[in-house]
Amino acid sequence: MVTNPILSIRDLRIRFRTNDGMVEAVRGVDLDVGAGEFVAIVGESGSGKSQSVMAAMGLLAGNGEATGSIRYRGAELLGLKPAALNAYRGRKLAMIFQEPMTSLDPLFRIGAQIAAPLRKHQGLSRKAARARALELLELVRMPRPEARLSSYPHELSGGQRQRVMIAMALANDPDILIADEPTTALDVTIEAEILALIAELRQRLGMAVILITHDLGLVRQHAERVYVMKAGEVVESGTKRQIITAPTHPYTRMLLAAEPEGRKAPPPDDAPILLAARDLRVSYDLSRGFLRRETALLHAVDGVDLTLRRGQTIGIVGESGSGKSTLGKAVLKLVPSSGTVRFEDRALEPLDRAAMRPLRSSLQVVFQDPFGSLSPRLTVGEIVSEGLLVHAPQLTRAERDLRAAQALAEVSLEPALRNRYPHEFSGGQRQRIAIARAMILHPKLVVLDEPTSALDRTVQKSIVALLKDMQARHALSYLFISHDLAVVRAMADWIMVMKDGRVVESGPTEAIFEAPQADYTRRLIAASIKG
Template sequence: MPEPKDIILDVRDLKVTFDTPDGSVEAVKGIDLHVRAGETLAVVGESGSGKSQTMMGIMGLLAANGRVTGRAAYRGQDLIGLPVKALNAVRGAKITMIFQEPMSSLDPLYTIGRQISEPIVHHRGGSFRQARTRVLELLELVGIPDPRRRIDSYPHELSGGQRQRAMIAMALANDPDILIADEPTTALDVTIQAQILDLLRSLQTRFGMAVVLITHDLGVVRHVADRVVVMRRGEVVEQGLTTDIFERPQADYTKMLLDAEPRGEKPPVPTSAPILLDGQRVSVDYATGGGLFSKRSGTFRAVDKVSIRLQEGQTIGVVGESGSGKSTLGRALLQLVPASGVIHFDGQDISGFDRRAMRPLRREMQLVFQDPFGSLSPRQTVGEIITEGLYVHEPELSRADRDKRAIEALKEVGLDPQARNRYPHEFSGGQRQRIAIARAMILKPRLVILDEPTSALDRSVQGQVIDLLRSLQDAHGLSYVFISHDLAVIKAMADYVIVMKDGEIVEEGETETLFAAPRQAYTQTLLSAAYTAV
């Protein structure tokens, strides 16, 4: 049956299969979808739903052990099984793709200008020198400041937002029909995220291209998509107009995704609650220099005279963009980086404590990181990871006692105790974060610094981790410093909020008051830029 004239990409019975040592794994199980000219189609679902593999299969970009079958017709031409030369005439020209993390997609050995020139030279011919004029036009189009200077910059010399803009410039080089954006804003701060989404919308209007947005952020989808395809475990469970999906979802899975947005609020602790952590005029300076043979040196102030007072049972949310100093502040409070100022923990002045002096306090002051996979040793079992701290802080425990404690810790974070005999790579992102939390909780701490603990997780998994952290706080009277750029999560978790910019506090107050009536322009910008329901 011929498709309507405005359908430019028609996908029928698409299957993606990977050959593994344990047999074939079907990542995409015969799905149908289509893309109309000029529209924004959002493909949503949790990690492992098959949304990215669907587009990689269409583009012929699967890993070596991947196979794709079915039909993906671009303006009537089936891309599946197309010879590489013919496929290359389409991808990079008519259909282009940008990825979640531009730093891993850009070659660190080549300048931004050279990399943006490549698709121009490949598809249009000519030299890299001749393509330079077009590259300058593209850099200006995507809003990179001072394009004549930045064209010769390397990826590491650009900010995260600028790198993503460079990727968009590369994707637009040949005026594509379809732009596939795979989680293009997940790794960005809320204000940069808003800028990138606004940029994509304006470029879409200017060039009349279709955008396929792959994401798990339903807040973004609600604001930018015309239609939505919901995927789960390699299948399409629901698709339709964005308004219909959000207002009248039919599939239980879609309803679950919509309900996974962080909800609830934490009431303030009584004013009489004891002070557990008190930092006054905390500052952190880093030495800067031009390299081994440079005579120029100086200092960069990452945290500038910040004061913070945390009560027992309280959660203070620390928000701000990348480079605001929020993570550095968390490490300074734990004496993990050299800092000036005065820090008291449970009434004891720990300012300037060295590693040896801090060791007895470490069990009461724990840290949970953003990326649990990077912070968990791949060579240790989960049981060994969780109990590692017990060797230092409770060396008298027997092996059986440590194993018992590991079982208790895993149960408390909602994991099967048998997990202690497995390795981190065998678990999902949410499960690995539960393991990281168990490692901290096994020592029965009083203070936990949580540094972006949910930003790498799907919304539904975020909700589970938030519920877990709340229950642990209630059960053990924990105090949290919760560092995040996700305002929806902060609103659900914290009873007090500190807003940081350029190493300083620009505003602070009780969560409900700050979100309802922010006083400072910067805070207002953060809140207005948030696409999630805060």
Template sequence: MLCVRDLQVRFRTPDGVVEAVRGIDLDIAPGEFAAIVGESGSGKSQSAMAAMGLLAGNGEASGSVRYRGTELLNLPPAQLNRYRGSRLAMIFQEPMTALDPLFPVGNQIAAPLRRHQSLSRRAARARALELLGLVRIDRPAARIDAYPHELSGGQRQRVMIAMALANDPDLLIADEPTTALDVTIQAEILELIAEMRQRLGMAVLLITHDLGLVRRHADRIHVMQAGRIVESGPTDKLFVQPAHAYTRMLLAAEPHGVKAPPPADAPVLLEARDLRVSYTLSRGFLGRDRLVLHALDGVDLTLRRGQTIGIVGESGSGKSTLGKAVLKLLPATGTIRFEDRALQPLDRAAMRPLRRSLQAVFQDPYGSLSPRLTVGQIVGEGLLVHAPGLTRAQRDIRVAQALEEVRLDPALRNRYPHEFSGGQRQRIAIARAMILHPALVVLDEPTSALDRTVQASIIALLKDLQARHGLSYLFISHDLAVVRAMADETMVMKEGRVVENGPTEAIFAAPEHAYTQRLLAAALRP
């Protein structure tokens, strides 16, 4: 059905031409479940973007991409749009940048239905509501009129999946479709995609950095490294007898180790008591009906210097809301004390001097990096505010050091965010936070976009920085293996409440709450 031959993708940059894809061949049969795996920057996503005609303005592709005999590569947009969203659909890695912030998600799901199937407004809305239920959105009738910013990262990704499945495509290209999702929803989403594939005879091309994720569903796996496919084969054979050293390295990569605990007498850095965050949604005629959602419902937290607290739970459980609340990035009630100073009475101006000590790395790096600034300008931006006495040369040195710490070549600092892979953008976001040497860092899914091998290096980096500078972390993640390697204590959240809290190893060894047991069972599923 899809035949790719000698596909090459290159980008023109100020530093020269970058060869992202270097002549790959790929065939996908009707109904097949194929997967492309490899580290960030290996060319996985750019191969799919080239096939869909979605390369950035400085990118160009050559070779051949044929769908049922029709050449798609470099096809005029007007002709290509007859296939995109109808016969060929794609789920993007970063849903917040792919969804329009000005329209409710229900309208966005209905748009391809109205365009390709000419459905009425009412019929398209009914189908959109049905699709939201299929992708496991909680209370779809209440969410259909929500805007993207009102949903969690995992919920936004499920909206993207609903849009992609709307017109029952022949081929679904899923680019990291579970990156932002917790372990239970990861399994549900892949099972949903597999179910739709069986029902519709749809082929699936799954792009991921996680080899273990594809083991259950993929028929065939293609392993990419540095723009080339280095190994292809049936899934069972590849897992049992990987031929290439790179494939063996990917299979062996897994977060490991246990963090050294802080001193028993370490002072309290951050304390929160009875923290609550609520949202009021207007519904009905003229918005007269109001629905109150409790995102946080009486959460207590004590974080010591040098300590890491892992916060886990399903999408929408309140993990990210808790992180933003303690940083005073959204309104909350209760008490928050940082270095024994009450933060609740402080206004925006009074908080500004403390921002250097309170940093965050957000879940969606592309949405938090300005597309108009170079990477060097982004990483060094905080120094302009908090270290104005530095010269331009001194700032440049600090930026280069920060990029080196997150395993990025400082020579790349004149490039723009769109010229980097998702994993590389996340490392840029980490460098921007760490350059100010904060006391507290809220890490909101800092490794969600990274492959396992890079995750290990980032975890080692975060631990090293913590040991050298006495940093404290709130580590928010749906990846329980990463939390186990990073956190001294773990808080398990469900529907805005903490249902279990204690030493990480104790919780992993003998979880007491049924919800925690379910999360661990999903994470350990083969």
């Protein structure tokens, strides 16, 4: 029990109006946060942990309603009008969201976005706000902070964008920093840096931190007290030591035990080659100025060779900016590249967009950011079945709907949910929707770009098992891009380690994990060990 908490939540209940009726997301939650305390809220996707703090920030979706009490230093927040809430949001309570790319405005430079809350809440001049923005970027240890003030969000890596979000959250010296899955999209080394940064800033600035996460490894490292949520309720709470070493609830014990399992056997030596790339290169021109007198090329993929057999999974690992996602896009001809790519012994480089279209059903991709890749205006059923309009135009609307229901069932989502919209789902559920959309076309090759980054460990286990089962039944081949080495180890039979656009090491999965040859590989593996 916390004496004199600065944030106190009592009997919080949250419901959403949907096409299928009212859905109760949070059921009678009680929660306290003390001054300067580091509290973790842990639970699976859909447990209600994010919605609980969204209610405190007044950020529930338009179809949501909350009852109960949320008090900050004795002042009731629940039910306040937006204008009144703005006296607290950003000033007393600040939030870092799970997906920084969708939280940053792509049309404005970083400096302007950090300066905006400073000018609004503190009345700073443009010049003073820019100076403070630079101080904040230095505070979060952004590389080349002055240059980054003029950058757009798409010019930054995932870790750099998250540092910008932290800088914006700290702009007005909040009492409480809410970090909602702040590292799910980051590789292990950057994840460790970001969480160490948050912990350091908490100590330096004396603020409280609420960490919302599905990863109990992070709880072991940083939290002081823990709330465990399941199906909208707090099922257990206590100190970190109590929760980690002596959990009393079966659900907590299940979370602690959850870890992707098994090892994938390699395909037979005589398995046919499905995809082969040779000397693959992707470069970007970074020259600036009207006359572009100086040539500056970024080699995102620099001379990579790759051979993928039918039924094989190649895991591609590396830090943000290593080129692993760009490599996945290059083999699918989603970005301009040089070198050769052959799919089923057919050269892809001469094919234009129209010639590639018949092959797209065989070459599918699941992107890292499910919310950004799902149309907010379509129902989930329409999103999942959208590819059938192009690749199976003979199907009737009813047949497409049936296929969508089957695809959702395959990824462990209730088919009845297909009448809802993406914003009504948790991050993990949206990721499963994105997987269903790719699998509905029965592809031969799937590029999985961080497909489990937004999922809690228990759901990761089911998704890994699902992907393996589908691979075995349909002889699928995967390029599995991930920063989560535990998942890669369970999924892949071969691993490629990338750094600065090049492959620094590759080989069978167990050989890479048990006896890594490159210093960089050893550093990645060491950073993935938590607790």
